[in-house]
Amino acid sequence: MERKKILICADMTKTDWHPLHHVKGAMENLLAPFYDLTFTEHFESLGVAGYQAFDLVIFRVENYMDKEGTWPSITNDIVTYVAEGGRIFMPHLVAATFSDELAQMFGFRFRMHPPMEEIRFTIPDPSHPAVRGLQNFSLFEERMQLIYDLHTPREVFLEMETPAGKVPAGWFARFGQGLTAYLVPGHDHQTYTDPSYQQLFLNIVGTMLGEGGEPL
Amino acid sequence: MRQAILLGDYEEHKQIPHPVNGIDVSIREIFESDFPVEIMEDYQHLTIEKLSGCNLLICSPAPTRWQEKANPSVLSAILTYTVNGGAVLGLHSALSMTVHPEMGYLFGAFSGSHGPAGLLDYTPTKAGHLILDRGCAPFTQEEEMLPVAFDEFSKNRQILYDYPYGETRIPAAWTLEYGFGKVACTTLGSHPAALANSSSRRLIRRMGLWAADLL
Numbered sequence: 001m002e003r004k005k006i007l008i009c010a011d012m013t014k015t016d017w018h019p020l021h022h023v024k025g026a027m028e029n030l031l032a033p034f035y036d037l038t039f040t041e042h043f044e045s046l047g048v049a050g051y052q053a054f055d056l057v058i059f060r061v062e063n064y065m066d067k068e069g070t071w072p073s074i075t076n077d078i079v080t081y082v083a084e085g086g087r088i089f090m091p092h093l094v095a096a097t098f099s100d101e102l103a104q105m106f107g108f109r110f111r112m113h114p115p116m117e118e119i120r121f122t123i124p125d126p127s128h129p130a131v132r133g134l135q136n137f138s139l140f141e142e143r144m145q146l147i148y149d150l151h152t153p154r155e156v157f158l159e160m161e162t163p164a165g166k167v168p169a170g171w172f173a174r175f176g177q178g179l180t181a182y183l184v185p186g187h188d189h190q191t192y193t194d195p196s197y198q199q200l201f202l203n204i205v206g207t208m209l210g211e212g213g214e215p216l
Numbered sequence: 217m218r219q220a221i222l223l224g225d226y227e228e229h230k231q232i233p234h235p236v237n238g239i240d241v242s243i244r245e246i247f248e249s250d251f252p253v254e255i256m257e258d259y260q261h262l263t264i265e266k267l268s269g270c271n272l273l274i275c276s277p278a279p280t281r282w283q284e285k286a287n288p289s290v291l292s293a294i295l296t297y298t299v300n301g302g303a304v305l306g307l308h309s310a311l312s313m314t315v316h317p318e319m320g321y322l323f324g325a326f327s328g329s330h331g332p333a334g335l336l337d338y339t340p341t342k343a344g345h346l347i348l349d350r351g352c353a354p355f356t357q358e359e360e361m362l363p364v365a366f367d368e369f370s371k372n373r374q375i376l377y378d379y380p381y382g383e384t385r386i387p388a389a390w391t392l393e394y395g396f397g398k399v400a401c402t403t404l405g406s407h408p409a410a411l412a413n414s415s416s417r418r419l420i421r422r423m424g425l426w427a428a429d430l431l
Contacts, residue, residue: 072395072396075299075395076299076300076395076396079295079296079299079395080295080296080299080300083291083292083295083296083299083318084292084296085292100369100370100371101299101321101371101394101395103369104321104367104369104370105321109369147368149367149368149369151314151317151320151321151326151367152317153317174288175295175318176288176291176292176295176296176318177288177289177291177292178292
């Protein structure tokens with residue numbers, strides 16, 4: 001059977017906060033046994049057809065500002081790609097949601113996060129394919145404070161405990177013919193080597209690729 | 217050659233809310249000197265290819281029909297057309313399209329059910345918008361009150377007209393950008409008579425031309 005192809009957009013040379021090299025080895029260990037991986041930080045020139053050459057895009061991009069001049073066309077390409085049936089998974093990083101259209105598409109905008117802390121993640125529906133085999137778990141992570149778009153019909157598979165109560169921490173959202181996913185945890189190597197996180201990450205990727213259950 | 221497409225549904229034997237009967241005539245008259253308007257009723261088959269040569273997509277579907285006909289492929293065509301530089305004009309019933317949230321993102325607003333019809337006093341805002349030239353005066357029109365909940369992530373949304381309703385003011389016409397595209401939306405146009413007066417016609421024409429970069 002032909003292996004599915006995943007494009008991973010990430011920061012390689014602009015490495016202020018979440019450089020790819022912190023997690024690249026862990027990502028490869030996790031995904032490469034099952035999928036063909038392509039890493040790039042020059043997705044700005046890919047175009048829609050460039051994204052469509054892959055079965056899934058993982059968007060782990062932060063240094064959006066260095067692409068400011070090309071960001072409007074990147075936004076159009078990503079909106080078009082997903083509307084036409086593409087699938088994009090954005091673990092942890094939030095820069096894409098500085099774009100209005102992508103904030104709507106993913107269903108949130110970033111507000112801030114406090115210093116790293118122990119966060120309890122909980123599972124609202126254990127039968128959901130994204131959390132298969134998982135129980136509630138904790139990670140030393142950045143607790144993203146997000147402004148949720150109240151109109152987005154999100155399918156929440158992970159929540160996190162906060163002083164204000166439980167809030168969505170992982171979800172799928174349909175967009176046109178495509179699908180998006182966002183996941184709060186994913187800051188660094190420590191998270192990417194946590195067994196619960198690894199299982200969750202694989203489940204999300206597998207679900208988005210239609211392996212063993214479709215979301216929504 | 218320039219061209220506009222109007223998405224709408226004709227009422228024939230079975231009664232439907234907000235049929236395009238009569239609205240089609242008004243819209244063709246409003247844009248008579250600008251472009252021909254093709255009425256598209258089988259919009260369940262709408263494709264990006266169909267829209268690629270379209271200068272303005274005007275949306276006025278019957279809500280019940282939209283719910284039957286809309287599908288992910290139609291949503292994809294409208295989103296892709298708009299984000300890549302298309303022009304969209306939404307009339308009253310366009311907000312019923314927001315049962316699919318993607319259309320709410322596109323129009324910058326979501327709507328619940330409308331209130332009773334009555335005389336509403338439409339007033340131009342001080343937005344300083346290209347659409348609002350000196351000819352855009354206040355006017356009164358019988359129309360259904362339609363509450364509007366803006367999507368807070370919309371890009372460059374500007375309110376053009378509103379009307380007082382009880383203690384509040386309800387937005388009645390606005391513009392926004394979506395990707396490289398331009399979107400104008402009004403809650404005017406629930407029935408043909410609402411498009412009969414010269415003020416609403418003038419406003420709708422200027423909104424359509426603005427979206428189409430022809431103003």
